[in-house]
Amino acid sequence: MAGHQKHSDKSEYSKPVDDLTNVKVGGAFKRFEQRFDIYCRSIWDEKIKSKRADDFYYGYYMPNAKVRKTDGFGLKDYALRNAAWHISNVIRDIEVAGSYRKHNLGTRRKEGFWDYFTTHDKGWSEPYQFKDAQEATDDIRRVSEFFGAGMVGICAYDERWMYETVFDKEHKGAKPQEIPNDVTSVIVIAEPMDIDVIKTVPSALSGAATGLGYTHDAMAVISIAQYIRNMGYRAYASQNDSALGIPLGLQAGLGEVGRNGLLITEKFGPRFRISKIFTDMPLVHDVPKKFGVEKFCNICDRCAKACPPQAIPYDAPTDKVHSESNIPGVVKWTVNAEKCFKFWCNQNSDCIICVRSCPFNRDFSKLRHRLWLKLAKGPLRRVALWLDDKFVERGRVKVGAWWNANRSGAKEATSKQGDTKESDA
Numbered sequence: 001m002a003g004h005q006k007h008s009d010k011s012e013y014s015k016p017v018d019d020l021t022n023v024k025v026g027g028a029f030k031r032f033e034q035r036f037d038i039y040c041r042s043i044w045d046e047k048i049k050s051k052r053a054d055d056f057y058y059g060y061y062m063p064n065a066k067v068r069k070t071d072g073f074g075l076k077d078y079a080l081r082n083a084a085w086h087i088s089n090v091i092r093d094i095e096v097a098g099s100y101r102k103h104n105l106g107t108r109r110k111e112g113f114w115d116y117f118t119t120h121d122k123g124w125s126e127p128y129q130f131k132d133a134q135e136a137t138d139d140i141r142r143v144s145e146f147f148g149a150g151m152v153g154i155c156a157y158d159e160r161w162m163y164e165t166v167f168d169k170e171h172k173g174a175k176p177q178e179i180p181n182d183v184t185s186v187i188v189i190a191e192p193m194d195i196d197v198i199k200t201v202p203s204a205l206s207g208a209a210t211g212l213g214y215t216h217d218a219m220a221v222i223s224i225a226q227y228i229r230n231m232g233y234r235a236y237a238s239q240n241d242s243a244l245g246i247p248l249g250l251q252a253g254l255g256e257v258g259r260n261g262l263l264i265t266e267k268f269g270p271r272f273r274i275s276k277i278f279t280d281m282p283l284v285h286d287v288p289k290k291f292g293v294e295k296f297c298n299i300c301d302r303c304a305k306a307c308p309p310q311a312i313p314y315d316a317p318t319d320k321v322h323s324e325s326n327i328p329g330v331v332k333w334t335v336n337a338e339k340c341f342k343f344w345c346n347q348n349s350d351c352i353i354c355v356r357s358c359p360f361n362r363d364f365s366k367l368r369h370r371l372w373l374k375l376a377k378g379p380l381r382r383v384a385l386w387l388d389d390k391f392v393e394r395g396r397v398k399v400g401a402w403w404n405a406n407r408s409g410a411k412e413a414t415s416k417q418g419d420t421k422e423s424d425a
């Protein structure tokens with residue numbers, strides 16, 4: 001949550017960590033209720049509900065896929081996208097057979113989306129005594145890496161970002177927050193998304209990156225949470241449920257928030273998904289770090305220009321909200337969620353054009369992109385932006401480039417798309 005406007009006055013909701021994140025939390029702040037999340041609203045709010053929204057959700061199951069001739073929306077594209085979501089869907093509904101369900105008859109959960117995960121075995125009966133918090137933290141990093149987490153950051157539990165109430169899909173209303181407020185830490189995990197399919201957004205194919213990101217996320221957080229439980233501590237694994245991931249990722253030192261409203265990291269740029277674990281294991285907290293994203297976004301409006309429904313702001317961060325789907329009282333770049341979601345429904349798949357078009361969307365495992373990052377982080381950021389404009393193809397790539405990549409003649413297929421610039425950003 002960047003905030004380059006000068007707001008010196010603090011409110012009753014401010015915390016010392018805000019001085020490091022530069023988040024301004026004003027007197028109008030109110031904790032977010034999950035039922036106002038745009039996806040939840042599309043289930044109960046007449047203003048957002050529509051046949052197109054229903055078709056958008058149904059389309060994630062093959063018989064209802066809106067297969068058409070438009071590039072990126074063919075049968076193969078939907079087949080891959082929906083397969084990438086499949087394991088995430090299975091885990092989401094796992095409580096039906098799990099012990100939580102057995103003990104809470106009459107409830108339905110959507111784990112990872114509306115509710116935290118309950119699919120755990122019993123852990124150890126008492127907490128393992130680590131030498132100190134550093135030992136536990138080192139172990140968590142090692143374990144997270146083992147379970148495939150792309151990045152790991154740890155911050156203090158912060159009630160401000162916990163949903164005040166959780167969405168109750170059954171009754172289309174609110175139910176109490178279930179995560180106890182005496183947990184002390186939040187482990188925030190980032191899982192990268194595939195850079196090549198994202199080049200094809202908007203497309204059903206690009207949604208495969210999102211689906212697989214959720215699937216990998218679920219596997220990582222459920223396993224890490226089970227490890228913590230096995231060590232005798234409490235742990236609640238969470239994806240989109242329970243709390244806002246972006247401010248927690250910011251406080252956990254994973255990155256900075258860009259104009260597109262997304263967290264931008266030095267490892268994956270904006271191309272990843274966030275999940276988290278709430279725990280009482282004693283852990284050392286990371287320090288939020290800035291590496292120049294806010295300054296870069298001040299000279300760049302690529303995502304705002306590229307967004308088809310114009311949902312991304314061109315101006316400086318403010319505490320203006322577009323609708324009840326935005327949290328009030330926080331100075332930041334705020335995306336118009338209603339416009340964004342309508343575009344998703346109209347094209348019958350999720351969209352991440354604001355990720356594809358961002359200059360930080362690069363493969364930083366390559367030296368030339370790490371050198372670019374050095375430029376982008378410093379006073380030569382305008383040169384970095386110019387280099388991105390000049391040498392990196394940010395336009396949409398036809399899905400044939402992805403499907404044919406391993407076939408003979410693939411190079412020819414790619415070059416036919418008029419892609420004369422570097423395309424492996």
Ligand code: SF4
Nearest residue numbers: 307311340351353354
């Ligand atoms: S996801 Fe697409 S519609 Fe939504 S803000 Fe990003 S570019 Fe705009």
Ligand code: SF4
Nearest residue numbers: 258259297300303358
């Ligand atoms: S596209 Fe430009 S303005 Fe938008 S988030 Fe990326 S760097 Fe910032």
